[in-house]
Amino acid sequence: MAKFTSSTQAIPSVSDVPRHVAIIMDGNGRWAKQRFLPRVAGHKCGVDTVRAMVRTCISQGIEYLTLFAFSSENWRRPADEVSFLMGLFVTALQGEVGKLHTNGVRLRVVGDLQAFEPRLLTLIREGEALTANNTRLTLTIAANYGGRWDILQAINQLTLSHPEKAGHYTEADLIPHLAMAYAPEPDLFIRTGGEQRISNFLLWQLAYSEFYFTDTLWPDFTDATLSEAIRSYQQRERRFGRTGDQIRSVGVSPAPTL
Ligand code: IPE
Ligand code: IPE
Ligand code: MG
8 A cells, every 4th residue: 555645546635734845946047147146156045045945844834845956957067067066965964964853854865866976875875864763844855856767767666576567557556666655745846936847857746736836036935935835825726637516525635536
């Protein structure tokens, strides 16, 4: 049995406060450019926004916050920007993991981590191990992550572990192998920076998430912008393929079949 309801199989439990918020933190480079600063200055300020968002999510009762920090396509950026981002990741882990732990945050990092240098990999593993039993908020950083990579690695794991079922795999077989099998699917997906695309983020998991796009650049993203996104989320009717009448008749609690 899967730990969480798959939104294409049944209606997941829906509440007023999104349980899982996933964010594409975009617009750092443009934020810096507007200030005649090098692009990397935007990434540096972006870390401050991450810190603030973790605090806000804890106070709002959000259980899972997932942040897209570096995509599998971001290696194609200029080498000095990539290397700055890697250095920033190291510094952020060194400076923040202790505080996350004190605040009851569980840290997870998803993506193809083998591409990272050993020092970074060790910090990731240590941070995950230290915070593994925390339950207040699960903060997931997607790094060298791609939605296509995730689906493919899950398929590869599944076919290796259950070759006898080839041709008959179900969603329930695949889901436990996805990188974020430990979390429910995102309720609310936010992209800052004005673009309206997924950029190879959580392709599988966003099947029935509510989307919210804002022109606000990530370093300018605040509690108020998050509250605006949540307000918008609260006005949506999540129908999961059913009709509005069906959804209203079962209320907001999970219904296995309709
Ligand atoms: C997002 O900001 C951070 C990363 C992708 C690492 P960008 O660096 O993409 O900022 P823009 O989109 O160029 O403004
Ligand atoms: C998506 O942002 C990835 C992250 C925020 C880490 P990009 O800035 O790389 O996306 P595109 O290339 O504009 O779609
Ligand atoms: Mg961008």
